[in-house]
Amino acid sequence: MREAHLPTQQSQAEEEARLPPPHAHARRTRGHPRPPAARAQAPQRLTWRIRDRATFQALAGARRVRRGPIWLRHVPHERATRARVAYAIGRGVGTAVTRNRLRRRLRAIVASAEAAGALAPGAYVIGVTAEAPAMTYADLERAVSGLLDSVREATP
Numbered sequence: 001m002r003e004a005h006l007p008t009q010q011s012q013a014e015e016e017a018r019l020p021p022p023h024a025h026a027r028r029t030r031g032h033p034r035p036p037a038a039r040a041q042a043p044q045r046l047t048w049r050i051r052d053r054a055t056f057q058a059l060a061g062a063r064r065v066r067r068g069p070i071w072l073r074h075v076p077h078e079r080a081t082r083a084r085v086a087y088a089i090g091r092g093v094g095t096a097v098t099r100n101r102l103r104r105r106l107r108a109i110v111a112s113a114e115a116a117g118a119l120a121p122g123a124y125v126i127g128v129t130a131e132a133p134a135m136t137y138a139d140l141e142r143a144v145s146g147l148l149d150s151v152r153e154a155t156p
């Protein structure tokens with residue numbers, strides 16, 4: 001077995017790294033101003049959320065249209081310039097992960113319908129039953145677009 005020849009002398013010392021001196025206090029005090037965090041630009045929203053109680057009460061009294069495990073209620077507004085959408089996904093549908101995944105899918109479907117002009121201004125609530133998580137995205141899209149078409153045909 002051969003051994004490698006290594007010199008016993010160490011290499012020449014290099015210049016010390018220039019580091020700033022430590023601050024007097026390693027931790028920040030309470031209320032110390034921090035620079036604002038960098039955030040991405042907010043996306044342009046085509047649909048808006050429903051927040052006022054009067055709209056929810058009007059939707060509760062609206063006619064319910066159902067297509068499979070998806071249902072929809074719509075209240076038209078003459079003064080509205082955009083569609084306002086709420087989602088009714090109860091705990092009986094599944095775990096929080098399942099409900100959130102389903103809500104994200106429904107939001108994507110509604111956003112594409114809004115971009116295509118299939119969503120009239122007004123307030124909508126879209127709800128699901130326990131069978132909805134088993135549906136594929138294409139089935140969900142067909143059901144929601146069918147509901148939106150029936151609402152569009154019913155409104156003058």
